[in-house]
Amino acid sequence: MGIALDSTLFVDLARRRPSALRKIEELDARRELKVIPTPVAYEVLCGILQTKSRTQAALFRGWISRFHVAGLDLPGAERAASLRVELSHLGKVKGTGDILTAGIALAGGHSLVTRDTDFRAIGEATGLVVEPY
Numbered sequence: 001m002g003i004a005l006d007s008t009l010f011v012d013l014a015r016r017r018p019s020a021l022r023k024i025e026e027l028d029a030r031r032e033l034k035v036i037p038t039p040v041a042y043e044v045l046c047g048i049l050q051t052k053s054r055t056q057a058a059l060f061r062g063w064i065s066r067f068h069v070a071g072l073d074l075p076g077a078e079r080a081a082s083l084r085v086e087l088s089h090l091g092k093v094k095g096t097g098d099i100l101t102a103g104i105a106l107a108g109g110h111s112l113v114t115r116d117t118d119f120r121a122i123g124e125a126t127g128l129v130v131e132p133y
Helices: 007-014 018-029 038-051 054-064 074-089 096-108 118-126
Strands: 002-005 033-037 068-070 111-113
Touching: 002 096, 007 018, 007 038, 007 054, 033 038, 033 096, 038 054, 038 068, 038 096, 068 096, 074 096, 074 118, 096 111, 096 118
Parallel strands: 002 033, 002 111, 033 068
Antiparallel strands: none
16 A cells, blocks of 8 residues: 555645645655556646746656656556546546546555545545545
């Protein structure tokens, strides 16, 4: 089991938000595998490209090189699809990126570090362990 990191953490690190800085220090001290789901990398890179910030791009490349990138494989896609259907039945529609991120985390047995409250509903419906910061 490891820890998946959501885009909110990287955005908050770039903004030097104290809670994110404390969380990344805590995570650095833990010996668990840390992963970045590919939808998270995509989301962060889209934001960086939108702003055209070379500084932010360099920062993110440095951060991402420290972690394992977890791609969307068949088990992750199956978990994400199942999650989408389950949430739909509950009337809790979530964005595709969040669904894919949660599917990858669940399939890998990872908790998810985020401050995005949408993941609380996903966690309640699926058992995804959400670590707020």
